[in-house]
Amino acid sequence: MxxxxxxxxxxxxxxxxxxxxxxxxxxxxxxxxxxxxxxxxxxxxxxxxxxxxxxxxxxxxxxxxxxxxxxxxxxxxxxxxxxLAERDGNKAVMHPLQEKFWQHQALQCGFCTSGFLMAGVVAVEEEPAMSRERIRERLSGNICRCTGYQPIVDAVVEYSEERSRHE
The missing domain is CATH 3.10.20.30 (Beta-grasp domain)
Known part of the structure; x- marks a missing residue:
């Protein structure tokens, strides 16, 4: 057995x-x-x-x-x-959503960041032209204690807008 x-x-x-x-x-x-x-x-x-x-x-x-x-x-x-990051030889190139998180200062301690990035990437892939309210809804299953969420939403909004412009 x-x-x-x-x-x-x-x-x-x-x-x-x-x-x-x-x-x-x-x-x-x-x-x-x-x-x-x-x-x-x-x-x-x-x-x-x-x-x-x-x-x-x-x-x-x-x-x-x-x-x-x-x-x-x-x-x-x-x-x-x-x-998420792509390799360019020995150099890692950040995913566009990672870039947006950096630009919008959408992280502080960084503990929740990986979960938000993964949820954000799939949300935008599934719904490229989401409203701010829809993005908040799609990310509502993730908790952040540091940022107040606004920079995270701003980063995903900008990423979503750029993705929808390029499709």
Whole structure:
């Protein structure tokens, strides 16, 4: 009989790279990303799925990686904040939404930033020409204690406007 706590292999494509880790059935995707794959941009805040700091994309959909088991991602594509920047030789080039966050000073402590970036990217991909109110609604599942949200919304608004102009 198989031990339920015995680690088993899980394979996923993370930020375009095939990765394999050995995890127990109860290991969360957040813990697998952070501890097994050493991708520490995904932050753990509440560990109850409330704050949104751990948001990643699983097959293109935003999920709370603290509530998602690593075994649920077996065979899936996972995108983390580390995958947003493009590589230009040895230099990382920020994603346009990361640029907007920087320009609007949409981060202070930075703890929530990765979750907001992932939620913002998918929101704008799904709805390129969102109103300010719709952006607030789409980001409402993420919590920030530092910025007062206005700079975050401003950054996503500008990114959304630029995306809709180029489509």
């Amino acid at each position: 198989r031990d339920a706590n015995e680690p088993e292999p899980v394979s996923m494509t993370v930020n375009g790279h095939r990765e394999t880790a050995r995890v127990t059935p109860r290991t969360t995707l957040a813990d697998c990303l952070r501890h097994d794959l050493r991708l520490t941009g995904t932050h753990l805040g509440c560990e109850h799925g409330v704050c949104g700091a751990c948001t990643v994309l699983l097959d293109g959909a935003p999920v709370r990686s603290c509530l998602t088991l690593a075994v649920q991602a077996d065979g899936a594509a996972v995108e983390t904040v580390e995958g």
